[in-house]
Amino acid sequence: MSEYKGSREAFVAAMTDLADKDPRVVFVSADSLKAARATNFAEKYPDRYFEAGIAEQNAVAMAAGLAACGLKPYVVTYGGFITMRACEQLRTFCAYTDLDVTFGGLNGGMIGGEREGVTHQALEDIGIVRTIPGVKVFAPADAAETYALAKAAGSLKGPVYFRLGSGREPDVFSPGTEVELGKLRKVLDYGNDVLLLSSGFVLDRVLKAAELLKAGGIGASVVEVHSLKPLDADGVVRELERCQVAVTIEDHTVIGGLGSAIAELAAERCPCRIQRLGIQDVFPESGPANTLADKYGLSPQAIADTARALAAGKGR
Template sequence: MAETKEVKKIATRESYGHALVELGKEHEDLVVLDADLAAATKTAMFKREFPERHVDCGIAECNMIGIAAGIAATGRVPFASSFAMFAAGRAFEQVRNSVGYPHLNVKIGATHAGISVGEDGATHQCNEDIALMRTIPGMVVINPSDDVEARAAVRAAYEYQGPVYLRFGRLAVPVINDRPDYRFELGKGIVLREGKDLTIFATGLEVSESLAAAELLAADGIQAKVVNIHTIKPLDEELVVAAAKETGKVVTVEEHSVIGGLGSAICDVLCEKCPTPVKKLGVQDVFGESGPAVKLLEKYRLDAKGIYQDIKAWL
């Protein structure tokens, strides 16, 4: 902990923009759509490089999903982009009926998810999108933890045949996967830290916060295993069950409602295959509020200190 090496921080929405440009150079069938938010979702990067393959649908997210479905039906690969609140929330019916039901090859790039949207407030802080997208049959749900993982996730989404929901954030987060042995595999969790006393399953920006919380727990003699669950659906059930058996206690951490998200997905598996005490940390059935992103994470106890304290109290 004495090391003071500066950690590089990048917002995963930036990673999304860069990944689209990289893929666009390799694949002429990739098309990007946005709903008048290209600057914020970072799809403007793709628009500059490939203006003929970028479609601004205006502030009409439901229509954008319908257009994406039509493009997918012609054999191209559309990435439809907007804020999570609009892509998953406003356009839910179109995602369900126009993309999910015919199982079309549409990728949904949802940025500005969770309370870390900050000052935009409760109406824009989507803490329900994972729950909504999980319920759609055949929908893959990915929530990357940093820049490296987000880029890999976009590539994996392109290569996968079928609908994919990708969740990105506004806030710059630490780069934690910048290592030679890192490998992204759809539906496979990654053990980042070994421990025998409990397992912390985390997703998205909460992965780095959970690693920091594990350091605080270690100082108190509590060894926490930390697992990065970047793919919430399909879930790595084998790893979830094995870790629960190994440590006997499970904590889930997500920048999302504790209803229907990562915690619910893990509880679904464990109650059936390996009954284990589970503590779900996340947004506790409340709406967010306007404020600086970092302060909001502190208030809703989703920073490293809050996670550490809640785990200590639970144990």
Template structure:
């Protein structure tokens, strides 16, 4: 059996930009003095004249990107999720969202897997913030293959897109010829008849592992990768919720405002279904090694399986 590749989606972001830059001369990349961390330095090395370091001034960088988009450029704004969605929220809302400009936001270092940088840098609220902006597309890729496909899809889409990337290396799970990425379309990764688990981002690979544990304990779990949080694949969510009648969502994000909220809102309106949201509860993160944090907050395969088995036993 070949060894599973482990690649951080921020690496995928940098590599995808460099590849896309060869084809698209109007693609420009802006960074806030973090090119080494966001991996846009890969693009900078290949196309220095199209890489703009705006310094530690994220709000200003957002405004610059908005202006560039009105001149025929397709700018990718790049910084940590805490700064892209948090610090520059007003500028993203008013300068990009309100005029519906063609700007892409590459937000790296999202979630608690930022690790030792601690609670101030662990943005578990970014999806919720971006979901509130009318017309904003939100993509949270699960691995290297999906992240690269998402960058290309974001470029081709006309309008604002928020792309969420991680610091921690994750398994490559979509490296197969059948894989196809389409904005707004979920992907069934595992069939199952007892429960349906909708997962996103880093948690997709952990959920697949958890499903194996569940199977060994008599629970046949269907696993669906929801890489696009907005627009949500409503048709797929409703179809699978009706099929199993029991839904779980798993995300490295607050259970408030993210994938869990999006699915719960849809089911509440159109197909009332028992749902459990697995994610970061109403708390801040903390400093520590990424894998240990994922374990503590029960977002690794062990924690996901444990939570689901406990609930299934109590049914």
């Protein structure tokens, strides 16, 4: 099995494994070779590494051209630059054209780009790509899941956006973990007092919150949503109906990401109380990942407090 540490290495390890078996897999960089941890790929396959320079629109447009000629390009660079600077190239030339382009968006979230600050923190990426028809959107929870998801997604058709992180994410799952692409993953089931829906690299915090709740006599279920689009709608509805109240937790603006996706679905199929935790429509700042996440409302205690209040209000 491939060796990797963190989501960036895991993603490129999966890409390299796919490339070993499929000569159509190529890599497009926007001076992001090192950031993507893809140096080994470029050394192994120098004729499959295309460098667009610090020019994300160019990188994504080039990828569209490569894909239109039957190749399967992977574009890996900072998620904010893919989804904002090159948004139109992604939308019009990769999605509208339904081409096999896979995007790896680095620095997903506040703690994904914690050292650099807001310019390098992709806070809105999922909200942006989720609005574009035909794009599949995945936000894995750690390195092992990134690897498993990226391997599984290799057989998908059409454009795919992966949200990756800093490469320093805490491990939650064991190496070799399996994943059912596009389905919810029940991670913990301490009861149906409250449902905790987690997406991305905050799952460790959510699991700690569930332990805090348990210690206080509240049984929470923790469900991990790695696929924002397509959303496992039946799975979410089943869990919402079981618990009746839910907290969504994500390292993304609460507008457009997991919280929005769940609330949209719930409004149509099973109206219930949902509290959305994430970046509360503000620009955060740089700082150590853990204290940063705590300051902006994603501490296990804050998650537990929100869940406890919701559970206490059930039925009222």
